[in-house]
Amino acid sequence: MKIISVAFKNLKRKRIRSFLTIGGVAIAVAVLVSLIGFDAGYQRALTGDIDKMGYQVLVTAKGCPYEAATLMLKGGGGLRYMEQAVYDKIVKDARIDRITPQLIATEFDKDRQNGQGGIALYMGVDDSYLKLKPWVKFKAGNWFSNDDADEVIMGYEVAELEQRLPGDEIFVPNLNKVLKVIGIFERTGTQDDGVIFLPLKSAQRIFNLSDKLTGIGIKLKDIGELAAFEEALYNEPGIQVISMAEVKGTIFNLISSAKVMTNSVAVIAVLIAVIGVINTILMSVFERTKEIGVMKAIGASRLDIFRIIWLETTFICVIGGIAGDIIAILGSSAVEYILRHILPYAPKGQLVLITPWLLGISFIGAVIMGLVAGIYPALRASSMRPVEAIRMGD
């Protein structure tokens, strides 16, 4: 028998109380892990989303930048159009490494979402699209046979949703147009997975938007020239330049106030858990005054008593920490689901990033919490005088 087992057995004295206290610690740890995991995951997912666009700068028709930012991340520029002449002018700029014009069009399809109806997203692109996004691979089929073909390449998700394979046809309901599926992209983990691509010229023709574009994606040779590049386009009428760094900043701003709230919740949860642990252990110390007294009578030193109570507190927090980590792991998909529905913009990819490192740190945090919370009750117990403790209530 060891001091540690004497301490552990004390937890079984009032099982429900121990269970509830451990539960409090577990919830605090789970909240912490989820929130920190969300912080890390959201930033990573958003950065990944933006990096996977392949361009650092998007030129769009003038409009509300927030609306543009949101719409753009959902698949393209705001649905305002600019003249293709702008593209023809910008494309000559020597600072540009790669550039791709885009024309986004949406059509309501009443058959989508099991008959509820939904928006189908079309994007007209040319060959430069693949140059800007070299990681995009074909799952099946090929690129368009020519730049004005009545053909589409489907993003991974939309192809799954509509159950299409190369050689199949899709129907654009409001335009009474039938298009042939020529290829399907592999999953990219970006919004492009939900887009139906068609040649730029075909898109302009089919949607009656000749010589129109919604956006131009640009990758510069040197990111350091970004400011000068934006400056040069500043006086161009009817367009605006959005750098992806700005978009990131805008979105982080949007969620930062929510983050302050959630972080406060986490801090409060931890504080409540600490107070709960101290309260439980103090109560249990006072209930056991006689037992502590008798242990002293039969030879327990102050240090022995201190260790018993301290270990007991630490046990609660260790078990709570492990339970909290498990809850966080098991609950992460639920948290992910909820966040996806309440956030103004949720990037693709994992929102709550729970790493072994994070789990380890939270666990160590819980242990430290136990060590700190245990000091006062342990001191109280160890400083009881044996005779007073034993004779209490006599």
Add this chain to the structure above:
Amino acid sequence: MNDILIKAQKVTKTYKLPAEEINAVRDIDLEISRGEFIAIMGPSGSGKTTLLDILGCLDKVSGGKLEVFGKDVSSLKENFLVNIRRENMGFVFQDFLLISTLTALENVKLPLLFAGLREENEKATEMLKKVGLAHRVNHLPKEMSGGEKQRVAIARALVTSPKILFADEPTGNLDTKTGKEIFQILKELNQKDGLTVVLTTHNNELGSQAARTIYLRDGVIA
């Protein structure tokens, strides 16, 4: 070694209450020699338990001089008193005071743990056998009768081989028959093993069986 284990000279214990000071025991002169069987008797409130606590180094004296095993402990602090108790003394209490979460065997092993001694299961089991509880080693206190609990408490007190056993009203919470059995165990420990036993009781029938009785009245030896 000197055969006088404990020597009290003019020992006084005063409790300070907000309104007054109470002399729980006063001017106690007492010598306890090896192998004695002493019953401290007297009515409730006469200071029996206080005297036992002081002799057992559970409490500090307020005045006078107390020598335990030849050492003056009058002014020692709890940090030092605990070592004296651990090495030389065993304790049995009226309400048993077993640790409720530990089994009989674990309770008996506890003093070994605190003393940093090797926890020989055999030693603890042997002690339980000695008090007639070989069949109850793995039972929790709540599964045992009062008499059984007091036997465990005696085994616990003996496991570190103390020189002296203090028992505070060891039969006070037991029925007459069980009380006699417990008293008999203490007597045998004294007679067969030569263990020095000091107990308090207000049971005259049992007290009168002790080799030596000390009567207290109002904190003074009568």
